[in-house]
Amino acid sequence: MSKLMTLYKILPGCEEGNPEAWRAFLANYTPTALQLFKVYTPWSPEASLDHWRDALHALSVNDFAALKGFSHLSEREFLVGLRAFLLDRAATSISPAQDAKEPPAPTTETLAALLTGLPIVHQEITFLTLAGYTQKAIENILRISPTVAEEGLARLRPSYSAALERDENRCLWPSAWIAIGKAARADVKKDCPDLRQLVRILDGQASWYEKNPAETHRSQCRRCLELWTSLLEVVSWERTREPWPASKIEPLLAIVPLKQEERKRSLFARMLGK
Numbered sequence: 001m002s003k004l005m006t007l008y009k010i011l012p013g014c015e016e017g018n019p020e021a022w023r024a025f026l027a028n029y030t031p032t033a034l035q036l037f038k039v040y041t042p043w044s045p046e047a048s049l050d051h052w053r054d055a056l057h058a059l060s061v062n063d064f065a066a067l068k069g070f071s072h073l074s075e076r077e078f079l080v081g082l083r084a085f086l087l088d089r090a091a092t093s094i095s096p097a098q099d100a101k102e103p104p105a106p107t108t109e110t111l112a113a114l115l116t117g118l119p120i121v122h123q124e125i126t127f128l129t130l131a132g133y134t135q136k137a138i139e140n141i142l143r144i145s146p147t148v149a150e151e152g153l154a155r156l157r158p159s160y161s162a163a164l165e166r167d168e169n170r171c172l173w174p175s176a177w178i179a180i181g182k183a184a185r186a187d188v189k190k191d192c193p194d195l196r197q198l199v200r201i202l203d204g205q206a207s208w209y210e211k212n213p214a215e216t217h218r219s220q221c222r223r224c225l226e227l228w229t230s231l232l233e234v235v236s237w238e239r240t241r242e243p244w245p246a247s248k249i250e251p252l253l254a255i256v257p258l259k260q261e262e263r264k265r266s267l268f269a270r271m272l273g274k
Contacts, residue, residue: 003230005020005021006023006075007072007074007075007078008072009021009024010024010025010028011025011067011070011072011078012072014064014067014256015063015067015068015257016259017062017256017257017258017259017267018258019253019258020230022253022256023246023249023253026244026249026252027243027244027246027249028241028243028251029079029082030052030244030249030252031237031241031242031243031244032079032234032237032241033048033052033055033082033084033086034048034049034052035237035241036083036086036087037051037052037086037090038169038170039131039132039169039170040087040090040131040132040171040174040177040178041090041094041171041174042094042098042174044271047142051090051093052252053091053252053255054089055085055086055089055180056252056256057255057256058089058255059085059256060255060256065245066085069081070082070085071195073196074199075238076199076202076231076234076235076238077195077196077199079234079237080195080227080230080231080234083230083233083234084185084230087178087181087182088182088194090178091175091179091182092172092264094174094175094178095175096175096176098174098175099172099173099174099175099176100172100173100199101161102162103159103160103161103162103163103172103232105173105175105176105177106130106142106160106173106176106177106180107173107176107180108180108183108184108222108263109182111127111130111222112222114126114130114155114156115127115222115225118152118155119219120219121142121148121152122151122152122155122216123145123219124142124152124225124228124229124232125138125142125148125149125152125153126152126153126155126156127225127226127229128141128229128233129153129156129163129164130156130160130171130177131171131176131177131181131229132169132170132171132172133169134166134167134168134169134176135149135153135164137152137169140234140236141229141232141233141236151202181226184222184223184225184226185223185226185227186223187222187223188223189223191217192217192221192223192224193214193224195218195227195231197210197214198214198224198227198228198231199231201214202231202232202235216238
């Protein structure tokens with residue numbers, strides 16, 4: 001895979017069935033998909049890889065219709081879209097019976113009660129903790145100190161102590177939590193900022209006049225809290241991901257429709273019109 005191949009070349013190339021573009025896609029985003037499944041599903045690594053194969057097929061059918069629906073303008077926007085796509089698909093394969101019984105799974109209503117009145121960073125900490133992340137992981141995702149992270153967990157301690165005691169990033173209630181995220185994403189209000197604006201805020205490209213109203217809105221909007229934490233999450237994965245090994249790419253490449261790689265014709269063949 002060319003190290004110079006960026007998203008701007010990868011996605012159009014994939015939609016044309018270009019093998020090199022798909023090799024780059026699989027090298028870059030297979031680790032992301034498997035990391036997502038590790039946190040949000042009860043699946044084993046082998047089952048996660050099977051579900052990724054199914055997702056690749058879904059992305060490529062009907063002339064790559066699903067893939068064409070993702071943002072092609074920035075990798076972060078693309079990854080947020082891919083994350084939602086994979087979680088929506090996972091929802092159909094995870095049973096509520098696979099959720100932990102104690103403590104009971106959060107609901108949209110109990111989540112709203114937990115978040116009400118909290119400072120925005122404490123809302124983010126609460127949201128990511130219930131999503132399945134350890135305190136150490138949340139410190140890395142939000143770029144906050146252990147002291148701030150610890151303060152943000154105070155409201156969770158009485159009812160959700162089990163969510164604070166785990167030593168790996170894994171959601172206790174995959175079925176319930178994926179459903180909460182899906183409902184939040186669907187609840188778009190007329191004053192919700194779009195993902196592009198949130199990326200600009202994250203990158204420090206927005207003015208105070210954009211940033212302050214967006215943060216005030218996010219403190220009262222589950223859709224925007226979910227979208228913002230999703231963005232922070234995929235950015236943290238960007239920082240740590242290692243490319244999927246080249247030796248494991250070819251079996252995945254067989255899943256997607258590819259055009260045949262053109263052979264370079266010799267000068268003699270071109271002279272003969274062959």
